[in-house]
Structure formats: structure tokens, C-alpha cells
Amino acid sequence: MAHADIAAGLRLCRAAQWNQLEDDWRCFLELKGSGCMLAERDGSVIGTAAFLRYGSSFSWISMMLVDPRERGAGxxxxxxxxxxxxxxxxxxxxxxxxxxxxxxxxxHGFVPEYELDRAKATVAAERFHPLPGAARPMEPEDLHRVLEFDRQVFGADRRELLVSLYRRAPKFAWIAGQGTLLAGYSFGRPGYLYNQLGPIIAESAAIARELVSHCFFRHDGVSFAIDVPEAAREWVPWMESVGFEVERPFLRMSRGEIRSHGLPERQFGIAGPEFG
Incomplete structure (x- = not known):
């Protein structure tokens, strides 16, 4: 896939009612170790498959899209x-x-790891009551320690992706902690149908709630999705209390030996099924 093919990828996204924008496709063309395969028929793109390499820890496959008219043909x-x-x-x-x-x-040899739930809402700001000082907007100078900590939590180095997310949507990037102590952080990105908030990394569900509350308090009437790993389902009741509805499941799957699972208990929202 080349940059000239992004329009074809977006066409497949719209046909599947997926949320990705041009910048999402650019990640698979521009981040180190990334790539995207195309299937064509008579000069038209009818399918895609994209991948990212997260250092030597593991790789990620996503954007498996086939034109609805071409499905069932392998x-x-x-x-x-x-x-x-x-x-x-x-x-x-x-x-x-x-x-x-x-x-x-x-x-193809992939086995289940754990389930995830996609929850969506149109934000009503009055439902959120952020505690003053519990979180603040992330600044560029915060990125170094956030990226170092994220490697431990995610189990792989995804600094290029997170820097890309920050540049695209700094308004969704928040940080919690006192002084040099880091208690949590969030990133996000815009989408065609809704905004995606994630990853959301926190020491506890209470800190995750503060990160989300500070962000959403400033985005009244805006639609968001959060993809919640199985280990973080403890905070789903709170999400439902502020208007989120669990809409659809995903299944984390893997092939080959995983060197590090990171700290799944601190992952309250993933970056999305495109990125993990």
C-alpha cells in the first residue's frame, strides 16, 4: 500500500462502517516497521491487511478489510x-x-487471550465531576516519562504511536500524579463516527475515572468510544452510570510466545483494535 491508496482504504472503512481516518492509515505507512497489504481486482482495491512492529516484543495486525461484495472467496x-x-x-x-x-x-494459529468491550456515549458534561488537581492536560515535556512508563504497562515500545496520537489530538491527552510520580495518563484521536479515547493507563479505577472526567467535562455533546479490557471491567458500572453503553465485543488473540503481557490491570482502555 502507498499513500495514493489511502482513499481506497477509506472507502473500505466506510463500507464496513469503521471509524478510521486518513491519519490512521498513515500510521501503517509511516511508523517504523509498519506496512499494509492490498488485494486488487481489475485495478480496484478489494481488501487490506495492516501491521505494526512494536520493537522486538510483538507485532500487531489490524485493518483486515474485505469489500462486502468480495467476501467468502478466501x-x-x-x-x-x-x-x-x-x-x-x-x-x-x-x-x-x-x-x-x-x-x-x-x-491461522491464533489463540484467545482475553475479551474486550467497546463502550460508547455522547458526552453529557454535567454527569462528570472532576476533582480539581486530580489530573491536568499533558504537556510536551511530560512525554518522556509517560513513554518510558508505558513500555512497562503495554509490554512493548509504542512511543512512535503515542507521539503521533499526542500530535493529532493533544486535547485528549491527560496526566495524573503528583510531582514526578506518575499515576496515570490518557491519549485519544478523532474518528469518522466518534472519537476514540485510549489508551487510558492508571494505577486504579479511581484515577482512570478522574482522567476521563477531566477530559469529558470539556467535550460536552461529543461522541466517544472506549475499548475496555477484561481486567478493567470493574469500572464499567461507573461508565454506564455516566451514559456509556457496552456495544460490541472484541477478542485479544495471539500467535507465538508472548514475552511480556505488560501490566494489564493498569490498562483501563486500549488505543483501539487498530493499534492494541
Missing amino acids: IGSRLLESALDALGPQSCVRLDATPLGQPLYCR
């Missing part, structure tokens, strides 16, 4: 195989599967 399988071949002898490959995609991944 195109998705061939795209997945092409992406896996491009990654080479990577010890571990991971992804977040929709229910529709799970059988395909199982056939």
Missing part, C-alpha cells in the same frame, strides 16, 4: 498470510478480533 485469508509473511520470524503476533474475524484467525 481474500481475507490470503491477506492475513501475506501480512504474516511480511512480519517474518516474529516471536509473537497479536490482534483484536471482531466476532466475524475470529474463525479466520483461529485457522
